[in-house]
Amino acid sequence: MNRTVAIIVAAGKGSRAESERAKQWCDLNGRRVIEWSIRAFQSHPAVDDVIIVTGPDVPDGFHSDGCLLATGGDTRTQSVRNGLQAIKDPAENTAVLIHDAARPGLTHAIIDNLLEALSTHDAAAPALPVQDALKRASDTNLASVSRDDLYRVQTPQAFRFGAIVHALSEAADDLVDDLAAVERQGVAVKLVKGSDRLHKITYPEDFDMVSRMMTPRLAFPRIGKGFDVHAFEPGDHVILCGVKIPHTAKLKGHSDADAAWHALTDAILGAAALGDIGDHFPPNEDRWKDADSGLFLKEAQNLALKRGFAIGNCDVTIICEAPKVKPHRETMRKRTAELLDLSLDAVSVKATTTEALGFTGRREGIAAEAVVTLVPTSGD
16 A cells, blocks of 8 residues: 545534534534544554545634545535545555544554555454344334344444445445445455444534543553763764753764763653664664754654653753763753753753763763653543
């Protein structure tokens, strides 16, 4: 699959929800219902484009930042067709995830599972087995229905572009879902594990239920630690935490050799389980020669955000005999806080020596270590 495109169908009126406006535009835990799905797709590293299919009732103040827009049709199926037509330069094997805006509980894990299934199948969907007893009622009696092999199918439903376009070209306009179009084509479909969080908001009471399911009962922070060392070489300054400090030597490195920010970058990547700085910025690549280490630090923060984690606070310790760090410490704190969009009281920078012991004691270089806490972002 060369690309992945998400289509969010949001053209329905949702009259059964009995709200003043269509349910996808209502508030849920501080965001519009649809914005939860937009956020989930846009923050996933495999999703290239997000298309929103809307009706004429888009409320004032809604911003489709970075999303493409398509016009809804008279039925959901026609809206999906319109969304598919809005895909830019699709290929036959482009992955398409079609999602109901009224299912705000979408997670990266669901997207991951769907894309993995799509690597071996032409279509996939999250599903949950039916657990309740099923009965068929007539005017006079009830008859039990076997639950074996019965599933509640959710969205997003994933398809290869060519397969879904062909199937919909031969389908009616009132399909119960998008899988119904490919079922008649003999397409290989994979059901992956669904989630109660993906419950569709249909009735008034669903807002409260979904809200509670999307509110983390217990959110644990993550802690990461980073360490970096650079040797001295001839020069007249060092760079630490983005601050140029006059010295009798400079630090040797492929980039600007900012040991403090390198350590902090590694701490963020470690807390998010995203490898280390060398994985993302190999020191043998020319494009990173003399690079500002602020680029590395900011990218590590962005990668953590895509995983659903924000920086809570950070603590950097610089280990050297010289230069003196204390006169520059507040500037270093401010520079780090500004780059990471943190309050100043969330950034600590301090320095110590090794009492003339070891390579730092012999003034052969500088070491730095950093500790960072990452906190789960709300609703992710």
